[in-house]
Amino acid sequence: MTQPATKAVIRAEAERLFAAFQAAGAMPVEADVLLPAEVMLDLYGEDIRARAYVTQDPLRGEMMLRPDFTVPVVQAHMADGADPARYCYMGEVFRKQEHLGNRASAYLQVGFEVFDRAAPEAADAEVFALFAGLVSGLGLRAVTGDIGILMAAVRGLETTERRRAALLRHVWRPKRFRALLDRFAGRAAVSAGRVALLERLATGAADDLIAAAGAFIGLRAPEDIAARAQALIEDAQASPIKAPEAALLYDLLGLQAPAAAALGHLRGITPMLPAIAPAVDRFAARLEALKARGVAVDTLAFEASLGRTSMEYYDGFVFSFHANGMPAVATGGRYDALTARLGAGRSIPAVGGIIRPHLVAALKGAI
Amino acid sequence: MLKIGVPSKGRLMEKTFEWFGARGVAMRQTGAEREYSGAVEGIEDVELVMLSAGEIPRELAAGRIHLGVTGSDLVRDKLADWDVQVAELSPLGFGHADLIIAVPSCWIDVETVDDLDAAAAAFRATHGFRLRIATKYHRLVREFLTAQGVADYQLVDSQGATEGTVKNLTAEAIADITSSGETLRANHLKILSDSVILQSQAVLFASRSADWAQARAVLDSLAAKLRLTLPQI
Numbered sequence: 001m002t003q004p005a006t007k008a009v010i011r012a013e014a015e016r017l018f019a020a021f022q023a024a025g026a027m028p029v030e031a032d033v034l035l036p037a038e039v040m041l042d043l044y045g046e047d048i049r050a051r052a053y054v055t056q057d058p059l060r061g062e063m064m065l066r067p068d069f070t071v072p073v074v075q076a077h078m079a080d081g082a083d084p085a086r087y088c089y090m091g092e093v094f095r096k097q098e099h100l101g102n103r104a105s106a107y108l109q110v111g112f113e114v115f116d117r118a119a120p121e122a123a124d125a126e127v128f129a130l131f132a133g134l135v136s137g138l139g140l141r142a143v144t145g146d147i148g149i150l151m152a153a154v155r156g157l158e159t160t161e162r163r164r165a166a167l168l169r170h171v172w173r174p175k176r177f178r179a180l181l182d183r184f185a186g187r188a189a190v191s192a193g194r195v196a197l198l199e200r201l202a203t204g205a206a207d208d209l210i211a212a213a214g215a216f217i218g219l220r221a222p223e224d225i226a227a228r229a230q231a232l233i234e235d236a237q238a239s240p241i242k243a244p245e246a247a248l249l250y251d252l253l254g255l256q257a258p259a260a261a262a263l264g265h266l267r268g269i270t271p272m273l274p275a276i277a278p279a280v281d282r283f284a285a286r287l288e289a290l291k292a293r294g295v296a297v298d299t300l301a302f303e304a305s306l307g308r309t310s311m312e313y314y315d316g317f318v319f320s321f322h323a324n325g326m327p328a329v330a331t332g333g334r335y336d337a338l339t340a341r342l343g344a345g346r347s348i349p350a351v352g353g354i355i356r357p358h359l360v361a362a363l364k365g366a367i
Numbered sequence: 368m369l370k371i372g373v374p375s376k377g378r379l380m381e382k383t384f385e386w387f388g389a390r391g392v393a394m395r396q397t398g399a400e401r402e403y404s405g406a407v408e409g410i411e412d413v414e415l416v417m418l419s420a421g422e423i424p425r426e427l428a429a430g431r432i433h434l435g436v437t438g439s440d441l442v443r444d445k446l447a448d449w450d451v452q453v454a455e456l457s458p459l460g461f462g463h464a465d466l467i468i469a470v471p472s473c474w475i476d477v478e479t480v481d482d483l484d485a486a487a488a489a490f491r492a493t494h495g496f497r498l499r500i501a502t503k504y505h506r507l508v509r510e511f512l513t514a515q516g517v518a519d520y521q522l523v524d525s526q527g528a529t530e531g532t533v534k535n536l537t538a539e540a541i542a543d544i545t546s547s548g549e550t551l552r553a554n555h556l557k558i559l560s561d562s563v564i565l566q567s568q569a570v571l572f573a574s575r576s577a578d579w580a581q582a583r584a585v586l587d588s589l590a591a592k593l594r595l596t597l598p599q600i
Binding site: 041042045046047049050097098099100166169170173175176177179191193194196197200201206209210213214215216217218219220221222224225227228229232 | 447448451452471472473474475476477478479481482484485486488489490493494496497498505506509510512513514515516517518519520521522533534536539554555560561
């Protein structure tokens, strides 16, 4: 339980950040605390249940205590927002903690979101520079990344469409992604289970095998099963991703360097991985825009794999600000695809982030 | 006084009584046959608390009982950081069951968790919702699937007759405990080969948050009788 005096200090810090976001041209918006769970569950999957408080409403079904503002703000914008638009918000978010400890399960978040079609890289730089300014003097370590480069590299792989889709689907799950890549690149042996499965599938037509497997039950139709059986057989015959191409992707996954040096490295591998050229151009444009705002890109940390977590919505620029021994003080990124998923057919490039005022207050020694 | 929670009915209760009885601690139900009260003989100052096996983890975590007999599956599913909240004193050698994931036998293309993940992706694309896995072990199953990097599924709650949910079209797959697999086969389900989430059995647990001031001496003499080496509690 947070003491009232401590709460007042945190709120004052939040108000300061909120005012700064408004001064930067953002319109303050409110969001419901109690949200329909369905949209969030559909978006984030089962992982959100481990993190959010889900409760049963006798009339409205499953409801969720607001785990973040991004989704309600995007929904509100897609429903009747101006174009372009800048929003800011301040309020409590609720996160279930699955481990004992002192991590807060209800805390204030202050955020800033930009919806702008004109110049995405300029908007990325605007958001980053604004956040960097607001947390300057706290001794934080800034890290940036760009999931868009990794996604572009996967889309350009010389392999089957199915394999590209499987890798893209797991971009946010590094372990699974790695296992798939190892298998598609021929670096990992095919599992014994898969070998046995393929042998069995080779013994007859899928329909006969399904019929022989006993009573048919469930919603997954025989056609679905047969189609995947066929896909498995085809995949077993596909040739592995060529070693040099795979090596470039492994290199990209592990790329960590100051941003300017990372750009040089990416320029160097682009001739061998031409599909990443547009994404690397965007990265270059972003660095220019950051430089123009006074960010030292020669020392700014860049990690190609930053932002690959199960809260899967960032699909371009990502950033976070860290101090030792606490969760990220501020995080953000670009989520163009999310606006398409929530926009019922419409979409708009969007970038934003949040600051956790209780951590800022703690770093200032105010609480 | 040391309070020990034991399952209040069925085979788990009988086996628990047998286990303690074989070690010189006689437990029995008192009063009418269906009355949930019990007594302990062979040791002083031990109070028997008859509880549903599913509630014993919570009672241990709250410190309302000092010791409790329940399945390791239930403790791991219901308690966050379970080993910080309770200590395992001894496995009891009965109530063996594996928590596994099972899918329809007619899914000839699915043998492993990896296949389930791929089937879930295709299912969501075709049906417009995430593939449903019926279970009552939400935490354990979710942690397992997250660790395995499985996506596009959802857990639906099933507190009983879970094996029937696929046939009834309320789930596409299940995650449940099984000992012989017979019920699964009877319901046209098969176990994914690499899906053993947990191998469970009945375990005697000690609460780390109970008030041990008065009960510690009783625990020491009970442990001597049961020939247990006590961990740090």
